[in-house]
Amino acid sequence: MSYKVLALKYRPQTFAAVVGQQATLMALQHALDNNQVHHAYLFTGTRGVGKTTLARILAKSLNCERGVSSRPCDTCDMCTSIALGNNVDVIEIDAASRTKVEDTRDLLDNVPYAPVQARFKVYIIDEVHMLSNHSFNALLKTLEEPPEHVKFILATTDPQKLPVTILSRCLQFHLRSLTIEQIIQHLGAVLQQENINFEAAALVTIAECANGSMRDALSLLEQVIAFGERNVTAMAAQQILGTAIRAQILELLEKIIIADAKQAIKIVRDLAANNADFNQVLKLLQTLIHQLALVQIVPDGIVATVADSAQLVQLSTKVTALDLQLFYQAALLGVRDLPYAPDIVIGFEMIVLRMLAFQPVMVNEAKPISIPTPIPQAATTVRDWAQIIPQLNLPGLTKVLAEHCTIVSWQDDVVSLILHEAQKPLLNPKHIERIQAALRIYLKNNVKLNLTVGQVTAETPAAQGQRLQQAAQITAETNIRSDQHIQQLEQTFAAKILNIEVE
Secondary structure (H helix, E strand, O other): OOOOOHHHHOOOOOHHHOOOOHHHHHHHHHHHHOOOOOOEEEEEOOOOOOHHHHHHHHHHHHHOOOOOOOOOOOOOHHHHHHHHOOOOOEEEEEHHHOOOHHHHHHHHOOOOOOOOOOOOEEEEEEOHHHOOHHHHHHHHHHHHOOOOOEEEEEEEOOHHHOOHHHHOOOEEEEOOOOOHHHHHHHHHHHHHHHOOEEOHHHHHHHHHHOOOOHHHHHHHHHHHHHHOOOEEOHHHHHHHHOOOOHHHHHHHHHHHHOOOHHHHHHHHHHHHHOOOOHHHHHHHHHHHHHHHHHHHHOHHHOOOOHHHHHHHHHHHOOOOHHHHHHHHHHHHHHHHHHHHOOOHHHHHHHHHHHHHHOOOOOOOOOOOOEOOOOOOHHHOOOOOHHHHHHHHOOOHHHHHHHHOEEEEEEOOOEEEEEEEHHHHHHOOHHHHHHHHHHHHHHHOOOOEEEEEEEOOOOOOHHHHHHHHHHHHHHHHHHHHHHOHHHHHHHHHHOOOOOOOOOO
16 A cells, blocks of 8 residues: 555545634534535635645535535545545646636636536635736636536635735635644644654644644654654654754843843854854744743743743743843844845844843942932932933933933932943033033032943933833834734735834
């Protein structure tokens, strides 16, 4: 008996066997059981999520010898021939190889004729977006007034390329990418039926590399099975799928979190020396940032290897939720910018440096701020320079200068500030006089202001404002993306958010 690949051997033959897509399954089953079947369906979604599989199951449900039902018998001659792909009344076409209008016309010329054996003549057109404009026009005429004995099932990975005239005449269902948990559960069931030993960590690695595609997951699983001589181990999965760098990426993220720039760049260059795929590295970095955020907010919401879980929990205590959001935003921008970098390693290093640059600078514990005497009564519990500046009513560049300073010491009669070296051009005696005069009014005493230029060890009000503005932008974007109405629009029309501008 010839060997059958897992993706074909375990291809679902009934609605009950389909993994995920519950909303679509429920709608199709209700339509079949209540005799409300539409004349044209459009299944959209990325590769390997079940578009063609659902089309074949729908064709069996319509033509099963036991009658139209959401539960085809899968044993009659009609169901068997459809499953094998040799039923004369169920016509499958790959639009990518038949784009010419002549091909479409030849196909549609047979539409008026009744089916030979089946109840309905079913046309399954895969990658329908590949048809030419003339082919779409020819198809449109048939979709407008289809014969009662004909059903069309269209499938595409790119619905945006379909004319609205075609979309408006189809009942559209968007099939979502499968979750890591769904893929892991299905792979485990397959391995149990195949009587193959496996490690749970290996399935996690395979599921992450599958990118939501069950077909890809089964193909990757087959590679690991062959490599491990019918033993699916975490080591075999990492070696065959090239994900052994996960530990290095986790270490890189740790160095970013603790602001160890030297070691972070060293890890990047070690990866480059080992010819790492930095597109894959960036993707894995995004995944780990996401998992860290989940550990903080929803501890049970991650799927991680046994080795990773303890590290993720420990690392999550060293970073704030705000910083994780900034890191993720920097990674998203990196995906956009990486193709424009002069070199992919340089581009990735800049992403890492961007993450390091956006972290708030903390006060150096070795040089604490000295406040030997309390502030006078007029300004008591207010010692935050960022809170004091708005009270001083400083004009223009004088305020900009003050915002790039931090407090070194604050005594009864002397307030000492330090200006960041990079902002030295702002230094001007008139600005210092204005700040001193405003402080005297605010504190109601004849305080003297000392302002020097040097290395700032605390977060300046300007840096704080930039950080808070960035955080507010991220929060606003997150709220927009998570809005149920926006998500419903994305799901209904297979839409994507291209850009968000928040005022």
